[in-house]
Amino acid sequence: MAASAAARTSIGLTLRFHRVIPDCSKCPLYRLKSCTSNRANPQRRSSFNSFRTMNRHLQTSKCLSQAQEGSSNSEDPDDVVNVVFIDRSGKRIPVKGKTGDNVLFLAHKHGIELEGACEASLACSTCHVYVSAAHFDKLPEPEEREDDMLDMAPMLQENSRLACQIVLTPDLDGIELTLPKVTRNFYVDGHVPKPH
């Protein structure tokens, strides 16, 4: 599933190449002034030291393809952002992300069971996660469209966010993202029903 999701993302990249007109105002990298695309920053010189981002003019959704992540010097320890996913059974899955990574696609890369039905375009709530208290306030405020989609998510909490809108920065190191137990087959206290 994660492999196919990652493959799908890179395929999606190719398919969308000739059809997309990007809206830079929606991109968190643009809002964080971390966008290195010449399209968004015509005066800016090419500088790829801090952020490994893809050419933003290729698509509107906030995603980084797996192919893209491997394309630059990927072993720089300063860029590593440690993330812990807590899956629906309560299991902790620590992963190493990088600054600029989109958390939904990071989850897919590591086989975490987080759907992204609309592929990071703020048209669903299937990537709903709970953010650790220590990091929740470090995230930029959700835009109205994210709040609108969050309203649809079952078991909404104060610390709910959509994973597809979370882009890793160094101060999010140690962030823990818990997948809500949304389905009735999972007992809230983690009890696993014995087969009968």
Add this chain to the structure above:
Amino acid sequence: LLKPYKSVCIVGSGPAGFYTAQHLLKAHQNVQVDVYERLPVPFGLVRFGVAPDHPEVKNVINTFTQTAKHPRCSFYGNVNVGEDVSVDELQEAYHAIVLSYGAEGNRSVGVPGEDLPGVYSAKDFVGWYNGLPSCQELRPDLSCETAVILGQGNVALDVARILLSPLDALKKTDITQPALEALAQSRVCRVLIVGRRGPMQVASTIKELREMVNLPGTRPEMVAADFDGVAEALKDLPRPRKRLTELMLKTALEMPTEKEQERRKKASRIWGFRFFRSPVEILAEPGCNRVAGVRLAVNKLEGSGEKAQAVLTGEVEDVPCGLVISSIGYRSLPIDPTVPFDSRRAIVPNSMGRVHNAAGLYCSGWLKTGPTGVIATTMNSSFDTARSLLEDVESGKLDVSSAKPGSHMISSLLEKRGVKPVTFSDWEKIDDLETRRGEVSGKPREKILTVAAMLKVARG
């Protein structure tokens, strides 16, 4: 068969079918999943229900395509379960059947005049503009000025938005060409969205309401008195309801900014909610067999919140209009007499997706829970059903000890009956042609509108 495969058959290729398949394939290395679909084309309401101007919602098709192309998954389109092959025969061929064929029927309003020309169900209207073959003959008459939509859910808002959207916005979507042409000639310029209860009971969600509020060329028209007491009740509402109600209040009561006032003055199209109104009759002009208006009974609310009930006051009012669209819900239909069906709730009776009194039968999606919820809801419901099925395999409740013939048996039955299934790569020919035809006019696709034409491309 070399390996001891568990064979599962899924009936219906919309989100329920595909999400159930996805979960089964991922969880178990030895499951073969065959998805049967009545139409030559897959994806159900994602193709035929989601509004043309909501293309991102349709991105989920990419996920479903991955599933369909999984080595242990096969798609069989153009197969009508219940007519071409029975559920009994499927049970002989497969270890388990998952029924996920959704809700293709309508809930009837149940008032006189419902059958007058000019009255349509939202399901059919949406099917019409989305290219559902069975709705292509609808040819709705859009020559009147006022349209009344009964129901205040997201489907009602979709219909209102499509009726009032500037044509330029629709031209670049996958709305069908005939619908686009009809809307280009449309004189509808006022849409009233009518509900039995009040602002705090609307079934629609904030994204769709915001789209109406921001719809270019339109202005809102609400009845201020409908909002009495709403502002005071806000603080106790859960977040989603609170945000939605705040937006409605603002739209209905707040003095607009100068810029917004200018915009509204220039707007030539009007939309509005009408609350506390139940239809009691659809009226025709005497001697004229066409809808001319709706008679609405005035309600008051007893109780509050989601459980509030509408109670008649005895007053009625008549609203002149030339188009009535009833958007009060879809309804599942039974497709095979051997499958238990609860006709009161219009679902297949089940617990956690396990059909009652029917070993080896499961259900997911709207057929399981009733026709409400978005794709995400259906996804969770489908994962639940898949988990139930897998638990039953583990526990032995579902007998998978003997090999089953699976699609081999069904394929030869279908061949004998002259039914030729459409494979997934056949669908890809249809997909490819629709996409290429769309490019000509700057649309994501130009849908093929009849089953015959679809089959011609599939076979070609």
